[in-house]
Amino acid sequence: MDLFKNQFFLSAEQPSGVIPDFLNTRFHKFNIYHHLSCEITYTSQMKHDVLLIGFIIDPNSLHSNNQDVITKIALKYSDKEEFYDYLDSLSGRFVLAIKDVDGYVFIGDACCLKRFFYTTSIDEFCAGSSVSILNHMGVIESGEKELGIYDNSKYVKDNIEHFMPSGLSTRNSVRSLIPNHMLKTELLAQERFWPRKPLKSRGDYHLSKAICTRKIKESIQIANNRYDLSFPVTAGWDARLLLSLAKDYLNDMYIYTLKYRDLNEESTDISIPRKLLQDNNFTHNIIDCTQNPSNEFRQIYETNTEPNHFNDWGIIANGLFHSEIKDKMCLKGNCSEIARCYYFPSGKKVKVSDYWELISLTEPGWKELDFIVEEVERWFSEANPLCEKLGYDILDLFYWEHRMGSWQAQSQLEWDISQEVFTPYNNRELLEEMLGLDTKYRSEPSYKLYKDIISENWKESLNYKINPKTNIQIIKSMLKKALDKVGLLIVIKRLIR
Structure with missing residues (x-):
C-alpha cells in the first residue's frame, strides 16, 4: 500500500521531505517528484515547452496519445485564441505547465479534477496534488492552519460530504487552482480565461445532440483503447447515457455497482443496473464497500489528503482498494450535472442578487465560516458580472467551479489510493454545448437531451427505470x-x- 499514490510534488529546490519510491522528472528548472502511477509527459526544445501531469484525451483525434496532444498545445500556445479553443476541446484529468516568456503557466482540466495546490508564502514556487504532500515535503510553515476552524465547524459535523470553495485550502499559505483559471508564476495570481465569448443559444437541438453524442462516444473509445477500464453504473441519468454510448465496449470493461452506506442488493441503484445488464448478457458485479478498513489503510488514507472524509469516502475507497478494479481506469459519470440545472431542477432560472444569497441557495452551512464567506464574496464579485454579460447562469458556474472543482475533485483525490478516473463529461466544449441548449432539454422531469441520446444508441435500456422515486x-x-x-x-x- 503506497503513500501518496498517483500524487506529485513540484519544486525548483531540493525538498526536505522524502517519499520512498517516488520518481523524479526534470522539466526546465522544476523537479517533479511523482508516484509511478502518476503519468508525466513533456516536450523539449520547443518555443513553449509543455509538461503534462496526468493524462489528456482529444476526442477529435482518435489515435493521438499524451505526447501528440501536448505537442499540439506547444505549437498552438503562441496564438492564444487558437490555444484556448484547442484546450476547450480536451478531456482527461490533468495539470499542464507551460513555459512562457515571463515564467510558467499552470492550467488544469475543465473541472480541475486533478487537484493543484501551490504555496504563496515562500520565496520559491512549490506545488503539489494535495496540501498533505506539500506539508510532507516541508514547504508549509507550522501553525498556518484553517483546519481546526473548518474541522470543528457545525457545517462539517452536519455534512458528511463537506467541501470548501475552489481556491481555498486548509492552510492560509496554500491556494488551490480554480477551474477555468490559469496560474501565472511570475505574478502568483490566478487569471480567468473562460468564459471568453457570449453563450450561444443552440437553435438546432438535433445538431447539438449529435455533437454531444459524438464527443462522449469518441472519448470513451479512446479511453477504452488506451486503458483497462472499469465502469460504475447506477440507476441515474449520467450513468445510463454513458452506458448507452459505451455499449460496443462493455465486454472489455469491468462493470460494477458499489454497495455502500445503507444500500442493499434490492436498492434501485443496485437492482436496476443489475437487471439491465444481466438481461442483455453483460456481467454485473457488486463491490462491497461497507467493511471496516485496517489501521494501516486508515493511516495512509488520512496522511494522503487534508482534509479527508475517511468515515465515508474512506470506507468506500477501502472496498475499491480490495476489489478487482484496483489499478484500472474508472469511467465515471460526474460533471454532467453542471448542465442539468442542479440548483434549479425544474429549469426555471433563479435570480441571485448577491454572494450571501448564493451561499443560501447552495451551501448555507458556509455562513458560519468567515474565511469561506470572504472567498465566495470575492468569486461572486468577479464571476457574476461576467455571467450577466455573456449569458451564463451564476448557479451553473458555481456548480462547475466549486461543486465539481472542489467536492468532486477532492473525492477523486482521496480515491487515488484505489483508482485513476476518466470523466468523459469533463470537457469544456461539451459542457458549453449542453449549457447552450434551452433548459427544457436538460431539466426535470424528462431530461430530454439524455433520453434522446440513450434512445438513439440503446433504446432497449430505457425499458429499465431511471432514478425511480x-x-x-x-x-x-x-x-x-x-x-x-x-x-x-x-x-x-x-x-x-
Whole structure:
C-alpha cells in the first residue's frame, strides 16, 4: 500500500521531505517528484515547452496519445485564441505547465479534477496534488492552519460530504487552482480565461445532440483503447447515457455497482443496473464497500489528503482498494450535472442578487465560516458580472467551479489510493454545448437531451427505470413543482436558509 499514490510534488529546490519510491522528472528548472502511477509527459526544445501531469484525451483525434496532444498545445500556445479553443476541446484529468516568456503557466482540466495546490508564502514556487504532500515535503510553515476552524465547524459535523470553495485550502499559505483559471508564476495570481465569448443559444437541438453524442462516444473509445477500464453504473441519468454510448465496449470493461452506506442488493441503484445488464448478457458485479478498513489503510488514507472524509469516502475507497478494479481506469459519470440545472431542477432560472444569497441557495452551512464567506464574496464579485454579460447562469458556474472543482475533485483525490478516473463529461466544449441548449432539454422531469441520446444508441435500456422515486419523493416533487411554478419555492428556500 503506497503513500501518496498517483500524487506529485513540484519544486525548483531540493525538498526536505522524502517519499520512498517516488520518481523524479526534470522539466526546465522544476523537479517533479511523482508516484509511478502518476503519468508525466513533456516536450523539449520547443518555443513553449509543455509538461503534462496526468493524462489528456482529444476526442477529435482518435489515435493521438499524451505526447501528440501536448505537442499540439506547444505549437498552438503562441496564438492564444487558437490555444484556448484547442484546450476547450480536451478531456482527461490533468495539470499542464507551460513555459512562457515571463515564467510558467499552470492550467488544469475543465473541472480541475486533478487537484493543484501551490504555496504563496515562500520565496520559491512549490506545488503539489494535495496540501498533505506539500506539508510532507516541508514547504508549509507550522501553525498556518484553517483546519481546526473548518474541522470543528457545525457545517462539517452536519455534512458528511463537506467541501470548501475552489481556491481555498486548509492552510492560509496554500491556494488551490480554480477551474477555468490559469496560474501565472511570475505574478502568483490566478487569471480567468473562460468564459471568453457570449453563450450561444443552440437553435438546432438535433445538431447539438449529435455533437454531444459524438464527443462522449469518441472519448470513451479512446479511453477504452488506451486503458483497462472499469465502469460504475447506477440507476441515474449520467450513468445510463454513458452506458448507452459505451455499449460496443462493455465486454472489455469491468462493470460494477458499489454497495455502500445503507444500500442493499434490492436498492434501485443496485437492482436496476443489475437487471439491465444481466438481461442483455453483460456481467454485473457488486463491490462491497461497507467493511471496516485496517489501521494501516486508515493511516495512509488520512496522511494522503487534508482534509479527508475517511468515515465515508474512506470506507468506500477501502472496498475499491480490495476489489478487482484496483489499478484500472474508472469511467465515471460526474460533471454532467453542471448542465442539468442542479440548483434549479425544474429549469426555471433563479435570480441571485448577491454572494450571501448564493451561499443560501447552495451551501448555507458556509455562513458560519468567515474565511469561506470572504472567498465566495470575492468569486461572486468577479464571476457574476461576467455571467450577466455573456449569458451564463451564476448557479451553473458555481456548480462547475466549486461543486465539481472542489467536492468532486477532492473525492477523486482521496480515491487515488484505489483508482485513476476518466470523466468523459469533463470537457469544456461539451459542457458549453449542453449549457447552450434551452433548459427544457436538460431539466426535470424528462431530461430530454439524455433520453434522446440513450434512445438513439440503446433504446432497449430505457425499458429499465431511471432514478425511480418513492411515493414520498413523488409527493415532495409534485409539491416543489407547484410552488416553483408560482414562484414560491425560491422564496421559501430563502426564508428557511
